[in-house]
Amino acid sequence: MSDGLFFKPTAPMTVGEIVALTGAVPREGAHLEQVITNVAPLDRAGPSDLSFLGEAKYADLLRSTRAAACLTTARFENLAPKHLSVLRASDPYLAFVKVARKLFPDALRPASLFETVGVSPGAVVHPEARIEHGVTIDPGAIIGPRAAIGSGTVIAATAVIGPGVHIGRDCSIGPGATIVHALIGDGVIVHAGCRIGQDGFRFHSGRHGHTKVPQLGRVIIQDNVEIGAGTTIDRGGGADTVIGEGTKIDNLVQIGHHVSVGRNCIIVSQSGLSGAVVLGDNVVLGGQVGIADHLEIGEGAMIGAKSGVMSDVPPGEKWLGYPALPAREYLRSVAAQRKRTASSSKA
């Protein structure tokens, strides 16, 4: 739901247009000409808002909602009050997201914080940087020599783009982010304060302390990746660090040197991937997961929150725990231990 302060719908839609966009089926009596200007949860929706109901536990809210229209499944349809325009969809939430994306295109990626276009007077762009037409650079942003930035990309205030960095088209680089030694594709979102491309943590340790190993690789970020605020991605030493197409990374994640992340992975906040870890495609890591160096997590594997992974994980498996095990095994182990404790304290 938008309060109108930060996001305004670009153009309202009628219920009929929502039907056309989503393929939802209107219940008899739905007001197809009704104008929708906002999206909202059932309990907060007002008379020009669209809402949705997907789960039984919220079904009661449907009876009392003030929303104008609601996307839901056949199962809940009859709970809705008569005045409500009910739109039947197989996946009401997906339909709802489609409408929200249409109503609020400004929320699809971060915009200029100065609401400007082109290169702002307060930005510092090196004369040897190559800035395509249609790039927006906010005040306080710094673009180094030979950096190349593609059309439609927004560089927010105080972001820093280092020498030779390539950024594709239609990207959003958040305020305070710093990017060095990196090649970045199209449609990439880098949120505030990300640190991309600094030295990996590699030393040769001997009697007289730790000698820095030169880190000569790069960070490669493929198309449509999103990277959360404060996340750090180190460049590789010998080989590159790579983040695959469509992967989404949450806030404060650490990705070490020479890590390779597959396509369409999900990495939740505060997880850490040690050096040379490999994630296959479609891997999901819960929050605060840690993965030891050089391990491989197979395609489609899911690792539960706060797990500490100390061995390879085969494709498609669900693992959990510290040290991590197949989830079923770990949960059985925890349950058995607690049962023993309970029975021994009764004895």
Next chain:
Amino acid sequence: MSDGLFFKPTAPMTVGEIVALTGAVPREGAHLEQVITNVAPLDRAGPSDLSFLGEAKYADLLRSTRAAACLTTARFENLAPKHLSVLRASDPYLAFVKVARKLFPDALRPASLFETVGVSPGAVVHPEARIEHGVTIDPGAIIGPRAAIGSGTVIAATAVIGPGVHIGRDCSIGPGATIVHALIGDGVIVHAGCRIGQDGFRFHSGRHGHTKVPQLGRVIIQDNVEIGAGTTIDRGGGADTVIGEGTKIDNLVQIGHHVSVGRNCIIVSQSGLSGAVVLGDNVVLGGQVGIADHLEIGEGAMIGAKSGVMSDVPPGEKWLGYPALPAREYLRSVAAQRKRTASSSKA
């Protein structure tokens, strides 16, 4: 203890003034006219310093201290050398803190890093921003259109305030912090590099990857909240993310979309609150705690460091462990397990 390089006492106090400020009772022979210019631990205090003693394990230091005056309880009073001005207080540490706050008002919240007042020439303030009289904005700070900043607030160097953000009075926004889509109360301290108001981590995942769900909510920070360096607070999607009055958050904490934190909570470093978590008032989270999404932690509950919380926690309870349990139960379980291991390895 201040070395005089970074903090200087604004005006020294006499022992008599300290008595008046704290309500402490001077021991017979205390030099009420003695001038105090600094505060220090017993073992590092010099002849114009105030110190304190609260715990028996530091009592020996009292015998040999070079401090001019010492706040302590009746219990330790007689251990003090004759020359020392002893001030009896029921809570010596609280009294000590009161004096430190009086001597060093500059340390109560971060100040301008350029030691300037008003809007610095090197700052970039959008013409449509509303800056009250008495605001300080350091060089390199960027203030977007329609941002509103209240009197007495300091915006440190390179901080970024996005369009439409409201910041109350007497706040300190640290260097490199970025604030978007947020409404911030009075007396709020945001330390260096905080990330407030960026998109929550929400996607609709399907066969063809992850579709971004527009995040239309805001972050609401109530009065007298303090937020540590590098902490990230995402804005809500449908509803707002809210941090309640007087809550203190440490460094590198992650707070997800639509989280609601109560009043006077303490959240220690590197903890993570997943989407839609609710903390009641006066909740304490130790360091590196993780809380799974949509859980509720009741008023006054305390969660031990590094716990992984996977269920609601009732008000007032102490929980610990991974997965977290009531602390007594968890500790019993750990002890029992280790006893079994010890006995089986002897067998």
Next chain:
Amino acid sequence: MSDGLFFKPTAPMTVGEIVALTGAVPREGAHLEQVITNVAPLDRAGPSDLSFLGEAKYADLLRSTRAAACLTTARFENLAPKHLSVLRASDPYLAFVKVARKLFPDALRPASLFETVGVSPGAVVHPEARIEHGVTIDPGAIIGPRAAIGSGTVIAATAVIGPGVHIGRDCSIGPGATIVHALIGDGVIVHAGCRIGQDGFRFHSGRHGHTKVPQLGRVIIQDNVEIGAGTTIDRGGGADTVIGEGTKIDNLVQIGHHVSVGRNCIIVSQSGLSGAVVLGDNVVLGGQVGIADHLEIGEGAMIGAKSGVMSDVPPGEKWLGYPALPAREYLRSVAAQRKRTASSSKA
């Protein structure tokens, strides 16, 4: 391996010069006059690259490498094809690192992101700052009053140096880093977005909430320390926070007020040290470790990744687990528990 985009070798070396630099012994037939321009892993090396082989598991790559020269031990020497210049060394990786450091001196510490020297026009330097000859300050950097910066130091774009901060010679301060209330030695590397010197997390908690305790101490960083991106180091309250000479700290680490870290320690990513923790010299902390306040970790101790340390650790010991125990004991406990679970589910 450098792709030439971000790092170029300053001057190529001959195999003979590599022999002289490293003390390696050339196999008969080695081409001492061969020119080496890059370093690379065995499987990616080309005909003017130096590679190395240290472990048996990569020995097969030696047979098929296209490298010009390879550092290895006597053990693997005979597996190398005839055309390859084999250089025998007792520690091939150390020798390889020496060559990489010689070929790519620009990779030994982060350089100006604007490839400039001296104080850049876009930087803001307070007239009372003391900048030695030979300092480089990038555009967007802000240097406060009485800050002192030594010769050879690079302050990257948008870094902020607060009032009175001292930074020694030949340091690199990364983009977006903020340093206040700190004294920093020579040869220190502070990566992007580090937060050094802000208030420690200390409050006096009472019935009416949490009262801030003034934090009057400093952060002391000794010579040749390296600090990873996004890491936060709070200043002390009464005494200073100290990081000892030669210590290396990874990304997103939290170091609380009044922590004392010894010399040549290694602290891996996302670890957290609570207030007043003491690490002896040569301590190693794995990733995501947490250490409770006021604990002491003895000289040379090693703490396994993701451990939660709740008691002092004696010098030289290896500890692991949550709660942490001596590693052998912890692993035995985990193994015993899992064995019991396995046998009870069979029963």
